[in-house]
Amino acid sequence: MTSHDALPRTARAAVSHGRGRLSGRLVLVNLSIPAAPVALILAGLLVTGGETNLQVLITLGSLLLACLVVCGISLARWLTTRYRLTAERFELRSGLFLRSRRTIPINRIRAVDLTANPVHRIFGLTTLRIDADGQGAPAGRGLRLDGLTKADAAELRRLIIERRDRDHARNAADGDGLVSELDRSWIRYAPLTVWGVGSVLAGAGSVYRTLHEMKIDPLELGVVQDLVSRFGSVPLWYGVLLATLAVAALGVACSTATFIESWSGYELRRTEGGVLRIRRGLLATRSVTIEEDRLRGVELIEPIPLRWAKGAKLNAVAGGLGDREENRRRRALTPPIPRDEALRVAAEVLPDAVSPEERNLLTRDGLAPHPRAALRRRINRALTAAIAIAAVPVGLGLWLDPALVTIGWITGLALAAALTALAYDAYRTLGHAVRGRYLAIAGGAFAHRTVVLRREGIIGWNITRSPFQRRAGLLTLGATVSAGDGVYKVRDVSVARGLALAEAAVPGMLAPFLERDPAAGR
Amino acid sequence: MRLRAPRNRVPGRAIGWWSVQSALFALPLPLTFAILWASIPPTRELFMWFTLISLVPGLLYMAVMPFWRYRVHRWEVTDEAVYAASGWLWQQWRVVPLSRVQTVDTLRGPLQQLFGLSGISVTTASSSAVHIKGLDQKAGDELVAYLTRATQAVPGDAA
Structure with missing residues (x-):
């Protein structure tokens, strides 16, 4: 075609x-x-x-x-x-x-x-x-x-x-x-891309605003009035349930349609000149070419629903894909596919991964864990978010209606439990390792991201410390590359480990600015 | 192991610059409230509180930020790399090898000129640049000249 x-x-x-x-x-x-x-x-x-x-x-x-x-x-x-x-x-x-x-x-x-x-x-x-x-x-x-x-x-x-x-x-x-x-069975992962529901809500919002701009109130349209008079008497919970189901169904339909539109006819080829070419698209056909010289690594992304189905997406970390916005549109190497398939594609795409440890670049085994202080930080953040969200109904309840206070407490406790679990998961995801010619970085809460970067592609270090990190002896090590997002971060690693990692990844770049800690004595 | 601070401080005048900057950022809102407080008598009490609530954090910011920044902001250029520290509550340290530097730009805002200061940004092929702000103007010019020479001398593809 x-x-x-x-x-x-x-x-x-x-x-x-x-x-x-x-x-x-x-x-x-x-x-x-x-x-x-x-x-x-x-x-x-x-x-x-x-x-x-x-x-x-x-x-x-x-x-x-x-x-x-x-x-x-x-x-x-x-x-x-x-x-x-x-x-x-x-x-x-x-x-x-x-x-x-x-x-x-x-x-x-x-x-x-x-x-x-x-x-x-x-x-x-x-x-x-x-x-x-x-x-x-x-x-x-x-x-x-x-x-x-x-x-x-x-x-x-x-x-x-x-x-x-x-x-x-x-x-x-x-x-x-x-x-x-493209394998047709991959379409089972399509409904699991989260933003389907979001796009339904956004679409409804923009339709409402357009109508509003044209001075048409959708609630006063004949069709809607008719619906209200016919179903207006159903109980509230039933209405909410029905609306939720409808939005979810529409969301699934939307993300499936998007999947079909973006990924029909997908193929990823490697030509002998050292060029990767991705072709895809049903209505709009896209073809993206990535030179292997400019490929600095790959990124495996596992957002929450996709992760539960053992699926993942693979992105290229490559230079020359345009600015930030264009890079986001053009960096995809695969649609949502089975994780094992994504790992296989990653191994084939990185041309010089030859030694055994480079073959399994993206595996979680062997990644160095981060200190417990990183877990504390995540749990603190989760609890703060839960308290902040629950404080709204509790505050309103104290002012207006005691029933809201109960709702606030229940929300707060449920949120605290869920977010703490998420925080624990995010902590266990954190990891880093030097694997042959590559630096592997893992992290992320809602979406797990595992990045492998070619070490020679790292063109600078960017170290940041918040007040909390300084107190807990942590730092965030950012590797800057001339590709992809520009900076890839190893979050909340201990000071000594982080600096040692930087030195191991690119020997000599940070060395002139390091000194032995007189207090620690080693 | 730990990261040592870069060797050179910025001149003390930078404290003045940051003070003016923080004042421009923190004072307009309480001033507006104060004018409203003075001009609309029936809402005196409300605007008194608004003024105080917006003024106190602003004054704290003005009192703390410039001196804290002065302690943190440092820079250093060696034969191989540019090394700079910045920030106050959130601090960052950045290292870029000279072989990767693509462009060196100078930026002097009106306030910086008033205090005889200068800012430099060092860009690489990555989307993030290293900024050294609040340098003495002469030192800044010398630094730019040095960096321009050095990046031409050091072999590297800068990619």
Whole structure:
């Protein structure tokens, strides 16, 4: 369906000479942008029967205006954008008033990815994204060509990769080295991604706000009034139970749908040039390329419901995936999958894990535990949270109604028990170890995170101590890397152990600033 | 084993800078309440309490923070690395090898200029930078010059 590398028969001659422009179908895409507010206005007129008020008109009118401006800008972009691929560089010219010309040397190009959003796919378009090395100006780092036909984009991508790899004598062959691909049974993990319920609530909230903005109170709509008059007499607990079940069912449906949309056609390949490529997506197809040179490690994530089903997700810790936001979207190596499968993928993805201890990089066995003070810290935090939450109904109850006091006490005790259990679990999760060429860090309460970082990828230490940590003789050791979140923390380790760990992971970096503790005498 | 403090302190003028900064942060709210207290007689009692409640923590902050910060803030540059300590209640120590440094920037806010101070941030390929604030301006310029030279001299890919 999305074989980007198949030679398109209809590729225009211009593209094969490495020059071209954006597709004319982009005009149609742009015309669809103002279609949404126009449709909204028409729908609003229909619903209200032609009557409307000034506020609605102003809101929708400004929306329409904004959309027209966007549309105009992208039309100008379509008219003015030209690209050219020469033997040494890729050039992009664009802009009507502000002419810009951007050049990327071919040998600095790290990755060429194709993505297509649903609207683009209707019109057979894709976005080509070039990631490049480069310091200084962001122009040197990469660019996006938004709105190429699929055939053009695939051809251009092939040409760029071919020219780049000609110098490197790299094997550009694709299609070998399948690391992992979608297994239909994984869909059982889809309902366990927590935010399904959250997205239902958020969706309901934004629908309510939109209606409110249009001066329509959903509680006064005929349908809702009818429901209330029919079911208004059921007991409260029944209503609450029903509502909870409905939200949960919708949440499950939402997260399953999201899983299918994001992960259909998933495959993770390792090509011989030392490149990992992830492809996935049903409506919007995404393809992410990660150079093994820039892969600093991997991260295994086990959020609570997924953990109970022995599932996990695997993320890459890699440079060149864009800023924080883009990194979050592009770092996933696998969907939620069985933990064992995730471990297998991790072992295959890290290229130089050869010694036996590096094979089992992500296992929990052999991680050094953290001092008891770390447990005290977590339990204190859990109890503080429980007290703070319970204090609200108790306080209100003392003021208004004694029944609330009882509710407050019960909530407080239940929360204290649950959060203490969570704190204990979080403490047992904490761990760290140096494993061959890697540093392993584990931690996390709601989601367990196990990170392995290539030790040579650590480019600095960042040590923090809160007042409590200073009293308890603890510190948090942050390893900074030029990838992923930027800093990965070993939380609440004892001072001596933490500093020794830093020295073991990257010998010599911290050494000039260490001294023997005169008080401890060793 | 323990981490020793970096060798160089920031100049004493930094205490003045932090005092002004903390005053700008802590005083506007109680001042607003005090003006309301003075101008609306019927709500005198309410605004008196508001003023006091917002003023006391602010004064405490102003009295403690600058001196505590002065004790903690230190910096050091060796042939291999930049080492800096900062913070007061929450403290941090950061080490970056010179071979990993990508850019060195100077930032002088209006207040810092008033006190003849200067701030430096040392960026690496990682998203977090090391900031050394409250340096003497001359020392800051020298430090930037040294770091720029050193990062060119020390081999490293800075990646």
